[in-house]
Amino acid sequence: MPQVMEFKLPDLGEGLTEAEIVRWLVAVGDVVAVDQPVVEVETAKAMVEVPCPYGGVVTARFGEEGTELPVGAPLITVAVGAGADEAVEPEDSGSGNVLVGYGTDHSRTARRRRVRPGSAAPAATSAPTPAPAAVVTTPVVASPAAASPVVTGPVAVISPLVRKLARDHGIDLRALRGSGPEGLILRADVEAARRSPEPVPVAAPAAAAAPEGERVPLKGLRGVVAEKLSRSRREIPDATCWVDADATELMAARAAMNAVGGPKISVLALLARICTAALAKYPELNSTVDLAANEIVRLPSVHLGFAAQTERGLVVPVVRDAQTRNPESLSAEFARLTEVARAGKLAPADLTGGTFTLNNYGVFGVDGSTPIINHPEAAMLGVGRIMAKPWVHQGELAVRQVVQLSLTFDHRVCDGGTAGGFLRYVADCVESPAVLLRSL
Known part of the structure; x- marks a missing residue:
């Protein structure tokens, strides 16, 4: 059988x-x-x-x-x-x-x-409807009377499935005591409250209070992004500094590199190479904060995330060990990951483990931004559009290719002096790529 x-x-x-x-x-x-x-x-x-x-x-x-x-x-x-x-x-x-x-x-x-007719395969047409996933976590909540008092503020729930389950059964999540880490409400907690003889009803809002308009579920990629950005805002005391830089010499250097043949090198790859050199000088910004241990963890490798716009939304693929790559290798990896991202075929490993993010929002035609740090990283470099502007060059007013650079950083890992030193070094390399030769 x-x-x-x-x-x-x-x-x-x-x-x-x-x-x-x-x-x-x-x-x-x-x-x-x-x-x-x-x-x-x-x-x-x-x-x-x-x-x-x-x-x-x-x-x-x-x-x-x-x-x-x-x-x-x-x-x-x-x-x-x-x-x-x-x-x-x-x-x-x-x-x-x-x-x-x-x-x-x-x-x-x-x-x-x-299988040919008459084989030993069991009939499939009478397959049972799927049962809920098994829950192995021991519930803590027994009845509403034993639950903690109703609290205000955000409810400690991550999974949208838990929220939906509570909604479907009229259970007020604010009246539950979560059995997960740091009071996180799990599915087992909602199931326990549902089995209770005295379920806690959710007060229905007044009809006049319900806003009109199209409702878009905050789930999938958008939901994950929302949760991650919210967590970043809750946990990271960030600050931003910025500077304008003359990118004329950088653009000329790129044109010279691409003129000799071989694979084309992107501006993003040159900026990434400058970032890895800057992080070698200022390793405080290639770190994360371990809240449980109350420690700053400085990381040995630069896993460089970069923002890529796709039909499903903004994703941040990660280039592993970016500090070991030259501009040609970085260009090839950026192109590969961008193509895979737009095809919707990125694996979870391609989207996790970043230690620093490079955000080229200049492709959207904007000059500046104060982005939210990609938790649990400690910093993000933003790059605006490179465009012709009047600029004082060698004591004379001239038209130069100017870019605005911004650094958003976790103020717990460093002070403004370190952040300013990092950003100034990046700007110096943009204005005079020969500065980078000292670290090659």
Whole structure:
């Protein structure tokens, strides 16, 4: 008899709690190999293919395309060992790989095969509706009477699924005591309150108070960005300094580099190389703050994030070990990551682990900005548009290519003198690229 195994949506990492089914790659009745991708899902950060760790016959699928599922919810069931000549040996029935993006070499070349009528595969048309994901956290809240007093201010809830569950069952999140870290309200807490004989009702707002207009759900990429920026504003005491710089010599140097042939070097790559040199001089800005330990952690490598606009919104891919790359290598990596980002194929690893961000908002035709730091980093360099302006050069008024540079920094990691020294060094390298030769 075949053994029916249930494969659930795996933990996608980096705090991601749900994913939307974009496209099923298998149908009920198909034979799948170990680690064969079975569904394409879209998280808040990227689109990824999910490989199944079991080999056998697909007996059920849970969720239609466009459905959003929480981590831990059932995806498919597989009858391991089902089929005639399609049988799978028991020792090959599961790989143990449950993380997105990991699989064996044969996983992507496995052929979709349907079991012939009369084979041992269980019927799939009567598949049960998906059950909620299992909750393993022990709830703390028992009844509303034992709950903490209703509080004001932000509610400690990260997952939009928890908020929706509370909304659907009329539970006031402000009346709950979270069992997660630092009082975070978990799904188990809402479930416990729902099972309570005296649920806490949510007061319905007056009809006149409801604002009119289009409502856009704050979820997916937009939701993750909103939460991250809010956290940055809550935790980081930031400050911004800025300076105008004459970029005429930098643009001339780039033109000379590209005139000799070979891959073209972008302005962004030159600015990135200047940033890595500046961070070597001012390592305080390539750091993060460990609140739990009350320590500043200075990081040995520069993992450089850069802002890239896509159809799904603004994303920040990360160039690993940017301090080891020359302008040509940086140009190639910027181009590669930008192309992958616009195709919506960035992996979570491409979007995490940054230590410093370079934000070229000049591409939008603006001169200046005071951006929000990309938490948990400590600083961000902003670059405005490079344009012809009147400028005093060698004592004479001339038309020069001028750019505004801004540095937003975490005031906990350094004072204004360090931030100003970093920004001045960057501006000196922009105005006279020969200054950079001292550090090459």
